[in-house]
Amino acid sequence: MARGVYLLGDLAQVAGAELRGDAGYQISAVAPLDTAGSGDLTFYHDMHLRGLLKTSKAGAILIAPRDAEQFSGNRLLTDNPYAAFARVMQHIYPQVAPRPxxxxxxxxxxxxxxxxxxxxxxxxxxxxxxxxxxxxxxxxxxxxxxxxxxxxxxxxxxxxxxxxxxxxxxxxxxxxxxxxxxxxxxxxxxxxxxxxxxxxxxxxxxxxxxxxxxxxxxxxxxxxxxxxxxxxxxxxxxxxxxxxxxxxxxxxxxxxxxxxxxxxxxxxxxxxxxxxxxxxxxxxxxxxxxxxxxxxxxxxxxxxxxxxxxxxxHWRRIAARLDGLDTLFRRMKRVERTLEQDLSTNGEPTDRE
Missing domain, CATH: 2.160.10.10 (Hexapeptide repeat proteins)
Known part of the structure; x- marks a missing residue:
């Protein structure tokens, strides 16, 4: 569980990020982009989740400058949002030293x-x-x-x-x-x-x-x-x-x-x-x-x-060719059948050109 409430300006310093928003905004937890609420900090670094940026209800987001305009709320700008997220998580959920x-x-x-x-x-x-x-x-x-x-x-x-x-x-x-x-x-x-x-x-x-x-x-x-x-x-x-x-x-x-x-x-x-x-x-x-x-x-x-x-x-080129093997196989089977028909009819292949 998170320990208390954190000011967004302080979290920006922890993350090493540039704040675009309210430094006094209060954050109580960190949450995923799709479930974050107004008291949560989230992060964005995966282009597959881009569609969630405009609908997310997060109170603030760790995000790269190139994507910042896709989110309208408080933003913490950083070139590496995932690493910044790790720093914030370590700050909010610190490891407790064991009792000897x-x-x-x-x-x-x-x-x-x-x-x-x-x-x-x-x-x-x-x-x-x-x-x-x-x-x-x-x-x-x-x-x-x-x-x-x-x-x-x-x-x-x-x-x-x-x-x-x-x-x-x-x-x-x-x-x-x-x-x-x-x-x-x-x-x-x-x-x-x-x-x-x-x-x-x-x-x-x-x-x-x-x-x-x-x-x-x-x-x-x-x-x-x-x-x-x-x-x-x-x-x-x-x-x-x-x-x-x-x-x-x-x-x-x-x-x-x-x-x-x-x-x-x-x-x-x-x-x-x-x-x-x-x-x-x-x-x-x-x-x-x-x-x-x-x-x-x-x-x-x-x-x-x-x-x-x-x-x-190189492997991607090979994989693309593998996808066409089934089509090539069917074409070759048709050619074989045509050749077999020609041989059975004339005793030798027909020149089709």
């Missing part, structure tokens, strides 16, 4: 280092030599293995598992069911059977990383799996051993990244993308949902497609 404490059912190894300002909830287990920094919140049922580290202010939701030796940086959020540091999928075939290759690397997670529920990041076989600062990973994502993901890359749900792939910085990877192992993805690549990446992408660009992934412009 140690639940009596938690199990801590004698040599575990747990900062007194951390919060350790029910049935948490912390292994030998593990380090839990100031302001960390470990919710119920979380496991932190021997020698693992959790950095300052990180929040691990219920049931998170951090295997031994792995490191989670400061300000990270790991949602329920996340597993960090399970064995990578490493097996060698011999005589029709598979021999397990011990996975002795770690997972190293940088600062301000967020990992969605039930996602898994495997430990390296020899070297480490590395997730750099600011990476955002959605629910149900699988990241194989020795993968490296560059800073501020985002990965949407149900994506799978096979072992030893190297993903650059500031990439955007859509949902259900499959990335084969040992590939390199350049900084700044955008990969559309359900794409299959079977070869390295060595320069920034927008890529999409199934088998194999292509530059988006």
């Amino acid at each position: 404490g140690l639940h009596h059912t938690a199990q801590l190894a004698r040599d575990a280092q747990v900062d007194p300002d951390a919060r350790i909830d029910a049935h948490v287990q912390i292994g030998a030599g593990a380090v839990i920094a100031k302001g960390v919140w470990l919710e119920a049922g979380t496991f932190v293995g021997a020698g693992a580290e959790v950095g300052q202010g990180s929040h691990l939701y219920p049931g998170v598992k951090i295997y031994g030796g792995c490191k989670v940086g400061a300000g990270c959020v790991l949602h329920a069911g996340v597993v960090i540091g399970a064995d990578g999928f490493g097996f060698a075939e011999a005589d029709g059977r598979f021999l397990k290759i011990p996975q002795v690397g770690r997972v190293l997670i940088g600062n301000n990383v967020e990992v969605g529920a039930n996602s898994c990041i495997d430990r390296g076989a020899l070297a480490d799996t590395v997730i750099e600062d600011g990476v955002k990973i959605d629910n149900l994502v699988q990241i194989g051993h020795n993968v490296q993901i560059g800073a501020h890359t985002v990965v949407a749900g149900q994506t799978g990244i096979a072992g030893s792939a190297r993903i650059g910085r500031h990439c955007r990877i859509g949902g259900q993308v499959g990335i084969a192992g040992h590939l390199e993805i350049a900084d700044g690549c955008v990969i559309a949902g359900q794409s299959a990446v079977t070869h390295s992408l060595r320069r920034a660009g927008v890529y999409s497609g199934v088998i194999p992934v292509q530059e988006a412009s």
Whole structure:
């Protein structure tokens, strides 16, 4: 719930936006464009919702200058309304720092280092030599293995598992069911059977990383799996051993990244993308949902497609031609029937020119 009433002029400063309207206008909540009322602040950044601008009853809107004339009420002008919306939301709905404490059912190894300002909830287990920094919140049922580290202010939701030796940086959020540091999928075939290759690397997670529920990041076989600062990973994502993901890359749900792939910085990877192992993805690549990446992408660009992934412009041309395949097929069948009739009548094709 929102905490009180906010003056529009103050929210403009929070958002870093230019106010066009009444600075004293009172805002009590943030709401979607189609349901916002007179006491609500809304935002517009999706052209598919353009038709709602003239009918919205919002008291104020975060909007780009190019679209401002489409809304008649109070406006907060910004080139990035979505980012401004995020700032306002953080201001109205601030994260509450956890109250320090140690639940009596938690199990801590004698040599575990747990900062007194951390919060350790029910049935948490912390292994030998593990380090839990100031302001960390470990919710119920979380496991932190021997020698693992959790950095300052990180929040691990219920049931998170951090295997031994792995490191989670400061300000990270790991949602329920996340597993960090399970064995990578490493097996060698011999005589029709598979021999397990011990996975002795770690997972190293940088600062301000967020990992969605039930996602898994495997430990390296020899070297480490590395997730750099600011990476955002959605629910149900699988990241194989020795993968490296560059800073501020985002990965949407149900994506799978096979072992030893190297993903650059500031990439955007859509949902259900499959990335084969040992590939390199350049900084700044955008990969559309359900794409299959079977070869390295060595320069920034927008890529999409199934088998194999292509530059988006090339794939769109192929897709347009695919739409015409059924018509082409029917035409070819008519030609075949005509040729068959000619052969049955004359014994050879007829010259129709």
